[in-house]
Amino acid sequence: MWRYGTVTALIDETPHAKTIELEVPDWPGHAAGQHVDVRLTADDGYQAQRSYSIASAPEEPRLALTVERIDDGEVSPYLTGELRLGDELELRGPIGGHFTWRADDDGPLLLIAGGSGLVPLMAMLRHRAARSSEVDARLLVSARSLDDALYRDELETLAASDGVLLHHTFTREPPVGWTGFARRIDADMLRAVGPSPTARPRIFVCGPTAFVERADDLLVELGHDPATIRSERFGPTGG
Amino acid sequence: MARISRGFHGRRPEVDPDRVPPGQYVTQDFPVLSAGPTPHTPLDEWSFSILGAVEKPVNWLWDEFKALPSETFTADIHCVTKWSKLDTTWTGVSLDTLLEQAEPKAKFVLAFCDGGYTTNVPLADLLGGRAWIAYEYDGQPLEPEHGGPARLLVPHLYFWKSAKWVRGIELHDHDEPGFWERYGYHNYGDPWKEQRYWND
Numbered sequence: 044m045w046r047y048g049t050v051t052a053l054i055d056e057t058p059h060a061k062t063i064e065l066e067v068p069d070w071p072g073h074a075a076g077q078h079v080d081v082r083l084t085a086d087d088g089y090q091a092q093r094s095y096s097i098a099s100a101p102e103e104p105r106l107a108l109t110v111e112r113i114d115d116g117e118v119s120p121y122l123t124g125e126l127r128l129g130d131e132l133e134l135r136g137p138i139g140g141h142f143t144w145r146a147d148d149d150g151p152l153l154l155i156a157g158g159s160g161l162v163p164l165m166a167m168l169r170h171r172a173a174r175s176s177e178v179d180a181r182l183l184v185s186a187r188s189l190d191d192a193l194y195r196d197e198l199e200t201l202a203a204s205d206g207v208l209l210h211h212t213f214t215r216e217p218p219v220g221w222t223g224f225a226r227r228i229d230a231d232m233l234r235a236v237g238p239s240p241t242a243r244p245r246i247f248v249c250g251p252t253a254f255v256e257r258a259d260d261l262l263v264e265l266g267h268d269p270a271t272i273r274s275e276r277f278g279p280t281g282g
Numbered sequence: 283m284a285r286i287s288r289g290f291h292g293r294r295p296e297v298d299p300d301r302v303p304p305g306q307y308v309t310q311d312f313p314v315l316s317a318g319p320t321p322h323t324p325l326d327e328w329s330f331s332i333l334g335a336v337e338k339p340v341n342w343l344w345d346e347f348k349a350l351p352s353e354t355f356t357a358d359i360h361c362v363t364k365w366s367k368l369d370t371t372w373t374g375v376s377l378d379t380l381l382e383q384a385e386p387k388a389k390f391v392l393a394f395c396d397g398g399y400t401t402n403v404p405l406a407d408l409l410g411g412r413a414w415i416a417y418e419y420d421g422q423p424l425e426p427e428h429g430g431p432a433r434l435l436v437p438h439l440y441f442w443k444s445a446k447w448v449r450g451i452e453l454h455d456h457d458e459p460g461f462w463e464r465y466g467y468h469n470y471g472d473p474w475k476e477q478r479y480w481n482d
Contacts, residue, residue: 044481045284083287090284091292092305092364117293117307125289133284138479140465141317252314256427259319269319269397276314 045082046070047131051105056193060111060159061123062098065132067106073097075166076143076247079108079136083118093118096162096249096275097137100169109193111159142247142275146171150178150245151238155228155258157185157250161193163275164247168198172205181208181244183236185228185254188216210236228254230261240266249275301358303473306366313365314427317461321396321447322426330380330415330432331450334392337385341450344431350375353414357437359444360473372435374416377408390454393434396447401460402469403436403443405453412438415448440471440478 048065056062075097082092099107112123126132144152144167152171154164161184171180186192192211202209212224212232224232238244246267248258255276263269297308325344332340342350354373360366389405407413417424417432424430429446436443442462463469468477476482 047285082284083290083292084284085290085292085294086286089292089294090305091290091307094363121287121290127288130288131285133287135479138466141461252427256314256320263319269321272319274316274318276316278313 045133045135048106048134050126050128050130050132053126053128056109057190059123059191060109060193062107062109063122063126063132064099064105064107065134067134070106071137073101073106073137074140074143074145075100075170076163077137077139077166078163079106079134080138081108081118081122082133082135083121084133091117094138096166098162098165098169100166100173102170102173109159109162109165142249142273144170144245144247146174146176146178148245150176150180151242152178152180153236153238153244153246154180154182155185155233155246155248155250156182157254157258158187158191159193160248160250160254160275160277163249165194165197167247168201168207171207172201177206179208179238179242179244180206181210181236181238183210183212183228183232185212185214185250187214189213189218190216208236228258228261230265233258233261233265240268243268243271246272247274248272249277251278252276301368302366303360303476305476306360306364306473309365309367311365312367312428313361313363315361315363315442316397316427316446317399318397320426323396323431323447325431328431329449332380332384332386332453333450334452334454335386335388336453337387338383340380340384347375347415347432348417351379354418355414357435359437359441361441362467362471362478366473371420372414372416373418373421374414374432374435376411377413377415378411380415381405381409384453386453388453388455390457392452392454392458392460393445393448394450394452395445396449399445399447399461401434401443401445402458402463403434403439404457404470407436407439408451412436438472440468440473442467443471 052064
């Protein structure tokens with residue numbers, strides 16, 4: 044079933060990514076980590092569909108999608124460049140029940156994001172905060188530079204006030220004076236972020252395919268049970 | 283009838299509607315979708331089994347499997363996440379060849395894989411030269427991230443049915459939904475009917 048959401052806010056997250064807030068009157072609710080299908084229709088009936096992760100917690104009144112612009116894409120340039128307040132967006136969902144976390148699922152929680160792979164993991168952290176969950180939660184975000192890092196202020200707040208252990212690694216252009224990680228993820232980094240495999244964390248990894256393949260392989264090598272690792276890959280291979 | 287998305291013109295790529303199902307776009311890439319880490323099973327620990335409601339359960343080790351008569355074939359593949367890839371070339375063993383040896387006694391199949399993934403397919407959809415256990419892509423051993431050493435290939439259904447890292451199939455008297463089918467994806471998954479999710 045396709046529904047219509049009305050755009051109530053458009054937020055620039057980075058130079059390449061925008062959050063679209065939608066009022067969806069008959070939204071049935073979702074679990075953190077799920078996605079929606081978005082369908083665009085041209086005036087001659089031509090349609091294009093893509094899937095986008097939900098960024099908002101189930102508890103929030105508006106549905107939020109954070110969309111990264113892919114320059115040669117067909118749908119993301121429209122969503123990040125053309126969409127205006129008050130426009131209607133056709134969507135379907137929520138979809139997916141594997142890559143989800145509910146506060147009742149407990150933890151500990153290890154979230155690993157490559158680039159815009161942070162979006163569904165952010166829904167989990169927002170859900171954790173909305174439910175005042177005290178589950179041990181650790182987040183490792185890999186981004187090329189500060190310009191590519193989503194939700195930084197909100198993450199700092201969650202780290203300062205809500206007990207989320209936050210790590211960024213900047214792989215291309217670390218900020219001046221940066222003392223944190225500044226390399227591609229590796230075993231030492233994952234060991235430092237923790238928790239150890241003996242704590243049996245629920246692990247969610249989301250990002251470009253090569254990133255997820257690497258993170259998953261490292262986690263398995265470190266001794267994490269593959270059954271505790273849930274992954275979402277996107278984008279072309281070999282890139 | 284869908285409402286017009288103001289200002290959307292799309293790219294209207296030239297696609298052949300006889301080859302590209304509705305809602306799909308054609309990609310030259312080969313995207314990877316999997317629910318967890320990529321399993322790496324050494325070939326000397328690999329086998330393929332046909333179990334359950336069959337006259338003769340069968341199990342092939344890697345070398346035995348590779349010695350079975352193989353076919354090289356070209357097919358279009360369609361992922362539920364909207365990409366289609368045309369003219370992909372594979373080498374593998376036809377399910378007709380494999381099932382002939384096991385003599386199925388039931389109509390429902392559940393494929394099982396390293397990593398715990400499962401998917402269900404009606405037996406009829408695996409017969410008649412429409413399904414293979416593929417171990418080469420484009421003349422090369424199948425990459426682990428694409429399901430190597432071997433994956434089920436059922437090109438006429440959405441690609442989640444083409445189970446990666448497949449290790450066998452089980453014949454059942456009753457249909458039993460697999461991994462994604464339990465998470466809201468369509469039980470059958472015909473791309474031409476856009477059977478993406480429950481109720482489609």
